[in-house]
Amino acid sequence: MPVSKTQSPSLAPRQATAHDVARIAGVSQSAVSRAFTQGASISEEMRQRVLDAAAQIGYRPNFIARSLITRRSNTIAVVAGYLQNQFYPEVLEALSQRLDRIGYRILLFPADPLGDSDPILEEILRFRVDAVLLASSSLSSRLAAECRRAGAPVILVNRTIDDPGVSSVTGDNVAGARLIAQFLAAAGHRRFGFVSGLENSSTSRDREAGFNGWLQEQGLGAPLRAVGHYQFDAAREAARTLLARRDRPDAIFCANDHTALAVIETARHEFGLQVGGDVSVVGFDDAGAASWPSFSLTTYSQPIAAMVEQVVSVLEGLLADPTAPARQQRTPGKLIVRASTRLPASGLSERDGVRTWRP
Amino acid sequence: MPVSKTQSPSLAPRQATAHDVARIAGVSQSAVSRAFTQGASISEEMRQRVLDAAAQIGYRPNFIARSLITRRSNTIAVVAGYLQNQFYPEVLEALSQRLDRIGYRILLFPADPLGDSDPILEEILRFRVDAVLLASSSLSSRLAAECRRAGAPVILVNRTIDDPGVSSVTGDNVAGARLIAQFLAAAGHRRFGFVSGLENSSTSRDREAGFNGWLQEQGLGAPLRAVGHYQFDAAREAARTLLARRDRPDAIFCANDHTALAVIETARHEFGLQVGGDVSVVGFDDAGAASWPSFSLTTYSQPIAAMVEQVVSVLEGLLADPTAPARQQRTPGKLIVRASTRLPASGLSERDGVRTWRP
Numbered sequence: 147m148p149v150s151k152t153q154s155p156s157l158a159p160r161q162a163t164a165h166d167v168a169r170i171a172g173v174s175q176s177a178v179s180r181a182f183t184q185g186a187s188i189s190e191e192m193r194q195r196v197l198d199a200a201a202q203i204g205y206r207p208n209f210i211a212r213s214l215i216t217r218r219s220n221t222i223a224v225v226a227g228y229l230q231n232q233f234y235p236e237v238l239e240a241l242s243q244r245l246d247r248i249g250y251r252i253l254l255f256p257a258d259p260l261g262d263s264d265p266i267l268e269e270i271l272r273f274r275v276d277a278v279l280l281a282s283s284s285l286s287s288r289l290a291a292e293c294r295r296a297g298a299p300v301i302l303v304n305r306t307i308d309d310p311g312v313s314s315v316t317g318d319n320v321a322g323a324r325l326i327a328q329f330l331a332a333a334g335h336r337r338f339g340f341v342s343g344l345e346n347s348s349t350s351r352d353r354e355a356g357f358n359g360w361l362q363e364q365g366l367g368a369p370l371r372a373v374g375h376y377q378f379d380a381a382r383e384a385a386r387t388l389l390a391r392r393d394r395p396d397a398i399f400c401a402n403d404h405t406a407l408a409v410i411e412t413a414r415h416e417f418g419l420q421v422g423g424d425v426s427v428v429g430f431d432d433a434g435a436a437s438w439p440s441f442s443l444t445t446y447s448q449p450i451a452a453m454v455e456q457v458v459s460v461l462e463g464l465l466a467d468p469t470a471p472a473r474q475q476r477t478p479g480k481l482i483v484r485a486s487t488r489l490p491a492s493g494l495s496e497r498d499g500v501r502t503w504r505p
Numbered sequence: 506m507p508v509s510k511t512q513s514p515s516l517a518p519r520q521a522t523a524h525d526v527a528r529i530a531g532v533s534q535s536a537v538s539r540a541f542t543q544g545a546s547i548s549e550e551m552r553q554r555v556l557d558a559a560a561q562i563g564y565r566p567n568f569i570a571r572s573l574i575t576r577r578s579n580t581i582a583v584v585a586g587y588l589q590n591q592f593y594p595e596v597l598e599a600l601s602q603r604l605d606r607i608g609y610r611i612l613l614f615p616a617d618p619l620g621d622s623d624p625i626l627e628e629i630l631r632f633r634v635d636a637v638l639l640a641s642s643s644l645s646s647r648l649a650a651e652c653r654r655a656g657a658p659v660i661l662v663n664r665t666i667d668d669p670g671v672s673s674v675t676g677d678n679v680a681g682a683r684l685i686a687q688f689l690a691a692a693g694h695r696r697f698g699f700v701s702g703l704e705n706s707s708t709s710r711d712r713e714a715g716f717n718g719w720l721q722e723q724g725l726g727a728p729l730r731a732v733g734h735y736q737f738d739a740a741r742e743a744a745r746t747l748l749a750r751r752d753r754p755d756a757i758f759c760a761n762d763h764t765a766l767a768v769i770e771t772a773r774h775e776f777g778l779q780v781g782g783d784v785s786v787v788g789f790d791d792a793g794a795a796s797w798p799s800f801s802l803t804t805y806s807q808p809i810a811a812m813v814e815q816v817v818s819v820l821e822g823l824l825a826d827p828t829a830p831a832r833q834q835r836t837p838g839k840l841i842v843r844a845s846t847r848l849p850a851s852g853l854s855e856r857d858g859v860r861t862w863r864p
Contacts, residue, residue: 204651204654204655206627206630206631206655207631221612221632224613227598229594229595229597229598230591230594230595230598230793232589232591232594234594235588235589235591235593235594235597236588236589238588238594238613239586239588239589239615242613242614242615243615246614246615251612251613251614251632252612252613253580253610253611253612253613254583254597254601254610254611254612254613255601255605255610256598256601256602256605268565271565272565272566273580273610292563295563296563296565407797410799411797411798411799414798414799415798415799434589435794438766438770439770439773439774440769440770440773440774440799440800441799
């Protein structure tokens with residue numbers, strides 16, 4: 147596409163071209179191209195001659211020019227926010243290393259802090275990314291369909307939407323939260339609390355539904371509830387709301403670990419409560435500081451390596467065949483029991499220093 | 506550059522082109538280009554006609570094609586690792602939001618865990634990024650020069666190299682560490698320890714030099730020393746080494762906050778020491794959990810917003826004029842005093858709930 151000069155304030159120094167390499171090596175431009183293309187037919191002798199000429203003048207194949215021909219940019223847009231929640235940097239680092247191994251790069255877009263990333267999709271698509279991973283964000287069915295039409299399939303990571311046409315990879319939110327309810331009841335708790343994340347997030351909603359569902363099936367009533375927005379300070383405020391009540395809960399399930407750490411800080415340092423004795427606190431993720439001795443958080447794990455493998459599996463399927471049906475993957479986790487909760491009389495087992503619980 | 510078919514396993518669906526838009530809108534292709542170029546000369550009526558036609562068929566200007574003409578990709582490579590150290594996700598999120606405002610995107614490359622990112626530079630340059638930000642990594646002078654020649658100036662973030670030709674943005678490592686030594690001595694400490702980061706990192710080296718320099722000038726001797734590699738588990742092991750000694754230090758300066766949090770965990774939960782009483786622990790960053798009540802870490806701050814502004818200022822200078830001289834920026838911080846250290850008798854002041862110390 148022609149572009150007016152107003153977009154071009156200053157040019158980088160002229161770079162060596164495939165033409166220059168061909169001239170110096172005394173080969174055709176097509177041979178230069180083949181020398182830099184994995185699996186292409188070229189003799190080892192000619193390949194070496196091309197590589198030597200390229201090294202001599204500092205030539206590199208231009209991935210951008212190549213992407214116009216292959217219609218592949220070898221970049222994956224990742225929309226991620228909430229990086230103060232250590233789960234997301236861990237996912238980002240694992241994804242970045244894993245995609246590196248299959249030749250893809252992450253183009254990072256900041257997430258809308260309100261969890262609604264729709265407006266920037268338009269811009270993402272201009273970069274001709276090969277796919278879009280939305281971590282910590284959701285999007286509308288309409289925009290997911292638009293991305294698909296634009297040749298950039300979307301995968302939601304740690305979120306879902308109610309549309310069988312959109313792929314997603316999540317932890318086992320409903321089953322994990324049901325297991326947490328069952329665990330707390332087995333430990334003798336009867337006054338339950340829940341600190342939510344963002345109200346519009348599927349993750350918080352599914353975890354709350356699982357937790358409340360099991361409690362209600364057992365006739366244990368609905369938990370007290372406060373909104374933590376997945377933000378540390380808001381979660382501390384939510385903890386104050388719950389713990390200042392005369393009928394305060396003695397078992398608080400938090401929509402993720404980051405929220406649970408905030409609740410522990412408040413229970414311990416503002417209310418003088420012994421966490422794991424006076425009050426049990428449970429999270430969801432098993433990320434970051436959850437395993438540090440100061441928190442020793444009981445939590446339902448979302449195993450990041452396994453989730454990243456599922457993301458890559460779904461991604462490779464969609465890259466190979468953009469018309470393939472969407473997949474909604476759930477990665478199972480475990481209820482990892484540490485010192486932030488009272489213990490039930492049975493169901494505990496330990497392996498490799500990790501204690502888990504099953505009813 | 507021509508590319509053989511082996512690189513192109515499947516093509517995305519055909520996308521609408523500027524030619525299609527021109528035909529539907531009944532205008533020239535040049536008018537389509539001008540309609541999508543900020544500041545280009547085009548009537549509002551014609552611009553609207555083009556935008557309507559583009560919307561009708563889902564056309565978007567192709568940033569990749571454009572970048573071949575402008576030789577700008579509007580992407581900045583960021584090499585970042587150690588995301589378990591909350592300082593880096595905070596920097597990454599702030600950078601991503603700030604660069605977004607000036608129209609640049611981050612292409613994320615994982616850092617070599619050993620802190621030597623040289624090998625992947627070759628690949629970074631193939632993406633024709635406009636600049637390279639190396640966070641948590643360094644590189645050789647030779648490779649920095651090669652990047653400059655390739656039209657992608659390098660800025661080191663939170664690292665330096667001994668080359669006036671390479672730009673960098675860091676905190677005030679030497680002055681901050683000197684102030685920490687002075688603060689600990691003022692609080693009455695005489696048995697000092699230092700837990701280093703990566704031995705080859707300029708940041709750890711500069712902080713150690715500042716700390717030791719002040720102590721030696723005062724005739725207070727060299728601190729005991731252990732290597733923490735900037736890794737949580739290695740830092741816990743380093744703390745064990747120091748604290749198990751009969752002449753164990755009662756004041757430990759750690760090369761960053763992440764290391765200091767590990768030292769606190771070990772001192773408190775393995776040695777039963779009261780942090781801030783039996784032993785003082787100081788970090789460097791003021792990031793992540795440093796301010797949480799469980800740690801309440803005394804630390805020298807690296808103000809992320811100010812550092813990101815300096816990165817953007819250096820970056821804009823280099824983008825406007827790639828031949829501009831390199832700049833080495835130091836962002837001053839403050840010694841923020843919390844409960845992880847004993848207090849000196851004088852020099853403390855408090856403002857907006859933040860307590861700082863000056864001699």
